[in-house]
Amino acid sequence: MFVAVFYGLALVCAFLYFYTRSTSESNEDPAFKTFQRTYLTVYLLAVAGDWLQGPHVYALYESYGMSKHQIEILFIAGFGSSLLFGTVVGSFADKFGRRNNCLIYAVLYGGACITKHFGSMEVLMVGRFLGGIATSILYSAFESWLVNEHNSRGFSESNLGTVFSHAALGNSLIAIISGIAAQFVADLFGYVAPFDLALSVLVIMAIIVMNTWPENYGNEKAAVQESFAKAIQTIKKDPNVLCLGLVQSLFEGSMYTFVLEWTPALTLAADGSSIPHGYIFAAFMVSTMIGSSLFKILSKQSRPEDFMRYVLLLAAICLSIPIIAPTSALMVFGAFLMFEVCVGIFWPAMGCLRGTYVPEETRSTTLNLFRIPLNLIVVFILLQNFSMIAIFKFCVMFLFLAAVAQHMLYSRTSVNILPEKVPVTEAA
Numbered sequence: 001m002f003v004a005v006f007y008g009l010a011l012v013c014a015f016l017y018f019y020t021r022s023t024s025e026s027n028e029d030p031a032f033k034t035f036q037r038t039y040l041t042v043y044l045l046a047v048a049g050d051w052l053q054g055p056h057v058y059a060l061y062e063s064y065g066m067s068k069h070q071i072e073i074l075f076i077a078g079f080g081s082s083l084l085f086g087t088v089v090g091s092f093a094d095k096f097g098r099r100n101n102c103l104i105y106a107v108l109y110g111g112a113c114i115t116k117h118f119g120s121m122e123v124l125m126v127g128r129f130l131g132g133i134a135t136s137i138l139y140s141a142f143e144s145w146l147v148n149e150h151n152s153r154g155f156s157e158s159n160l161g162t163v164f165s166h167a168a169l170g171n172s173l174i175a176i177i178s179g180i181a182a183q184f185v186a187d188l189f190g191y192v193a194p195f196d197l198a199l200s201v202l203v204i205m206a207i208i209v210m211n212t213w214p215e216n217y218g219n220e221k222a223a224v225q226e227s228f229a230k231a232i233q234t235i236k237k238d239p240n241v242l243c244l245g246l247v248q249s250l251f252e253g254s255m256y257t258f259v260l261e262w263t264p265a266l267t268l269a270a271d272g273s274s275i276p277h278g279y280i281f282a283a284f285m286v287s288t289m290i291g292s293s294l295f296k297i298l299s300k301q302s303r304p305e306d307f308m309r310y311v312l313l314l315a316a317i318c319l320s321i322p323i324i325a326p327t328s329a330l331m332v333f334g335a336f337l338m339f340e341v342c343v344g345i346f347w348p349a350m351g352c353l354r355g356t357y358v359p360e361e362t363r364s365t366t367l368n369l370f371r372i373p374l375n376l377i378v379v380f381i382l383l384q385n386f387s388m389i390a391i392f393k394f395c396v397m398f399l400f401l402a403a404v405a406q407h408m409l410y411s412r413t414s415v416n417i418l419p420e421k422v423p424v425t426e427a428a
Contacts, residue, residue, distance in 0.1 A: 002276050002333070006283040009337070013286045016293035017169070032155050036163050038212050039149075043142050044170045045205035046102070049109055050138060051178035052198035053131075060191040064119035074121075076382055077128040078135070083375035085129075086136025086368045091227045093137070093364035094218025098145035099209060101137055101364065106206035109134035113199040116192050140367035147355040147363065148216040160355055161299050164348035168292035172285040172344070179281065218361040231365040240357045243409035245370040248350055250402035251312065253377030254395040255343060258319065260381075262336055264388055265322045269329040280333075284340045291344020304349040305410045311349070312406055315342040316399035322392045353409075 061071045093101035108130045115127030150160050182194035189196075218227065235241050262284075266275050298307045321328075321335035358366050377398070381391060 001330070002279050002283065005333070005337070006279045006286065009283055009286040009290065013289045013293070016290055016297075020293045020296040031153070032159055035149070035153060035155070036159075036166065039146050039163060040166060040170060042102070042205055042209055042213065043146075043167055044174050045201055045208070046105065046138060046142060047171050048174050048178050049106070049198045049202040049205065050135070051175045052182050052194050052201065053113065055179055055182045056186055056191045056194050060116060060195075061124070063191050064124075066121070066124075070121060072382065074124060074128050076379055077125055078132040079375045079379050079382070081129040081132025082136045083132075083372055083379070085133045086140075086371055086375075088228075089133055089137055089368070091225075091231075091365045093141045093144060094227050094362055097215045097217055098141045098148065098364060099213045099215040101141035102145065102209055102213070103206055105134050105137040105141065106202040106209075108137070110199050110202045113195040113202070116195040136368050136371060139371065140364045143351060143354065144218070144363040144367065145213065145216060148360060149214070150355075151360075152216070157352075157356075158299070161348060161352050162296070164351035165292045165296050167351075168295070168344055168347040169289045171347070172288040172292070175285045176282050179278070218363055218365070227362050227365050231362040231369055234359055234362060234366060235369060238357075240409055240412060241359075241366065243405045243412070244350075244353055244357055245366075245373075246405040247308075247312070247402045247409070248354075248370045249373035249377070250398040250405070251315070251346060252371075253374040254315075254319065254398045254402075256374065256378045257381055257391060257395055258336075258339065261388055261391055265326070265332060265392070266329065266336070268388070269322075269327055269332040271327075283337060287337045287340035288344035291341040291346075292348060293344075294341065295345045295348045298345065299349075299352075304353050305406075305413050308346070308349050308353075309403055309406045309410055311342050311345050312399055312403035315339055315346075316396050316403060318342065319392055319395045319399060323389055323396070326389070 058071060061074060066074070089101065089104070092104075112127040112131040112134065115123050115130070118124065146163065147160070150163070181197065185193040185197050235245055262280075263275075263277065266280065267273075301307075318335040318339035321331050325331045354363075354367065381394065386394075
């Protein structure tokens with residue numbers, strides 16, 4: 001069943017990709033295409049450096065003789081590092097430049113890769129700290145650079161959604177390729193080899209950034225603490241930004257928790273029999289790619305403020321299935337695939353919403369502040385010994401609250417939303 005579903009989803013994904021490409025992207029101007037290609041090349045190399053490390057982290061720690069408790073501490077250290085230091089690094093991006101911050105991402109994550117050569121708990125802990133900070137940069141500085149550069153070059157809002165959609169689709173494709181590549185080099189050279197490959201990719205990414213990306217800033221005259229304080233004030237005083245932050249934190253907290261729980265949930269549903277993890281993960285990524293293509297269709301009919309309310313409710317329903325029918329492999333797997341479709345819609349939609357409502361001068365700082373609650377959610381769940389059913393109940397509650405926050409954003413902004421404009425690409 002799992003293998004057949006994967007191939008079926010791959011066909012659907014290919015159809016949607018070519019359909020949306022032919023109907024919504026045929027009239028793009030050369031300047032935008034060059035800009036999009038420049039950004040996506042760097043961004044996809046950046047996420048490849050992240051994805052290449054994922055499959056073998058746990059196995060590498062085990063090979064060094066780490067106990068389950070020690071490994072959990074190392075994982076918590078990564079989330080804690082992102083929680084404590086990520087916001088500060090975001091302020092650096094606004095003041096000292098988003099391009100420079102992306103280069104720092106390569107340096108920090110490259111350093112984390114180097115620490116994987118050592119079997120010392122202390123050295124590996126340093127690597128987790130570096131990786132946690134780098135992750136915060138990955139989810140803030142790259143997007144901040146994109147939005148600023150996109151707007152300064154005068155490209156249309158609909159084109160920004162196209163970039164985000166392609167980034168989400170490419171991210172899923174890179175995840176699949178990275179998993180295969182990581183397994184290939186691990187089989188040849190051992191568990192540390194994927195981290196060396198990731199280091200090489202990050203070096204290439206940094207070289208391309210230095211040669212192709214211009215620098216842009218938030219408010220470079222403001223002190224770091226001033227940018228931090230201003231971002232906090234923006235969240236407190238602007239209900240739209242607050243709602244957006246709640247949606248992101250609650251959804252991503254549920255998503256990262258789901259990553260930890262889908263294996264035991266599907267194993268239980270399959271009566272404890274072995275499941276093909278590789279095909280299942282690939283099916284999840286293809287479902288996310290389907291979602292990124294559906295975003296382009298949905299955004300032609302409605303605004304993200306509107307349709308994301310229903311996407312979030314659908315995500316909540318999907319993660320309630322392991323609670324309602326925990327022993328039905330077909331229902332649980334189908335629900336998880338649909339949840340991944342929601343994830344694929346979520347990424348580009350949130351990118352567009354953040355580009356609309358988050359102020360430019362403190363964009364990176366604000367995006368990292370959004371990550372504080374989601375890191376708290378994941379750390380809290382990791383530290384507790386909750387049952388799987390209890391964890392999914394938390395996820396459903398978080399997603400329902402995210403839908404409520406999204407509805408509040410829609411209610412506040414619907415009076416200001418003009419009828420859908422004809423995109424520049426269509427008018428041409």
